[in-house]
Amino acid sequence: MSPVLEVRGLVRRYGTTTVLDGVDLTVEEHRVVTLIGSSGSGKSTLLRCVDLLEEVDDGQILLDGVDVSDPRADVAAAQRRMAIVFQAFNLFPHMTAVQNVSLAPRVVHHVPAAEADERAHELLRRVGLERFAGAYPDRLSGGQQQRVAIARALAVQPRLLLLDEITSALDPELVGEVLAIVRELADGGITILMATHEMGFAKQVSDQVCFLDAGRVLESGPPGQVLGDPVHDRTRQFLARVIAAGRLV
Template identity: 75%
Template sequence: MTEPVLSVRGVVKRYGDHTVLDGISLDVREHEVVTVIGSSGSGKSTLLRCVNLLEELDDGQVLLDGVDVSDPRVDADVARRGMGIVFQAFNLFPHMTVLDNVTLAPRVVHRVPREEAERNALDLLDRVGLADRAGGYPEQLSGGQQQRVAIARALAYSPRLLLLDEITSALDPELVGEVLALVRELAEAGRTILMATHEMGFARQVADRVVFLDGGRLVESGPPEQVLGEPVHPRTRQFLRRIIDAGRL
């Protein structure tokens, strides 16, 4: 079996006396979509931030294509070039055009010539349905459009792994669908994705594997039909009952 694109091994993250991640281990293989679910405060976002090396680990390892990128001797900025991350907030630069937002990292970090970076960015914006807004500014876009630009920006340097952190949680309900439709297209195109989400229906339809976190621990992991349909662990069942009662599954 080939090496996983991502391998998280025994990751621990503490803030003071509070343990947010308690020995998390999981693999994400090439072309696989893994969704991470759990209550608020379960550690979903912290896990993605640790994978992207935005948080220093207290213990454990993060391997990308077999390389321990969490090793302090590894340049984190270089390691992050293999990963693209999209956050809950869009984090677009308001003073820059849509096109400049998407081309910034390729031009500044990867030293891609402007003409090539813009050509690639326009292709990405076309794929997310926003080529006609390339010259506009973030404030002129809806929330859903801004999030699609953020996804295009994350894809601009062809990362091996795409990290999506609750990317629909800040959107109005009517805008959620357009963003999830784009993620579905990326999944169908073979992108390798680790996604924290509260969209259970989407996880059921698109994920290859669902991971349930509770209190910073990985409680259950498996195909969506098993974890969401016939969960084994009592805590998973309790969580899903609350989701069903809220009409979200």
């Protein structure tokens, strides 16, 4: 069986600046792969390339063995099989929580309205927000809005869930409630590729951790090895700074 996602020699440039420099990455089904690294190391760009929001300059992105980065590929069809949650919540302010969650299934996937609404309510229950189904985003806390964003991503039943630093815009006291939802999803077997600065969380939920540096995967392996006994000096330097900042538990 082929991996859910396979990235081969991925290159992304902005003008003369190379942001991704030959990235290789594999995500097996029901696994959580976590990207770590300093700001500017290429984590977010890699996630955006995987979701086909960015063009690639070289290399391949294979989703279930199919090269979705091929210029001849049906980008829209590939994107319908993935979902991404960003740092910013990006909820529609004029829609309630349940309307935000049900929108993509109805409009993009042509799910009947009643079925989409039922599924949306179920997902809001799953993320602990059932009683806020009728609330507009400006009535929700940052943590609650991010949980709605996660429910919205799950509403399309993605083959691959991409999470881009989803706690970075939250106040510290709200981080835990969002990470608890991700931990539940991971325990439930959803295939996840995520970027995070929360090293303690990465250690708890990841099957594999990849350290990116200057657009390359410098080190990859089980979280206990990469976070506990890294091979490369650069990884050790990064983790030393993280420990000093109190983000490694």
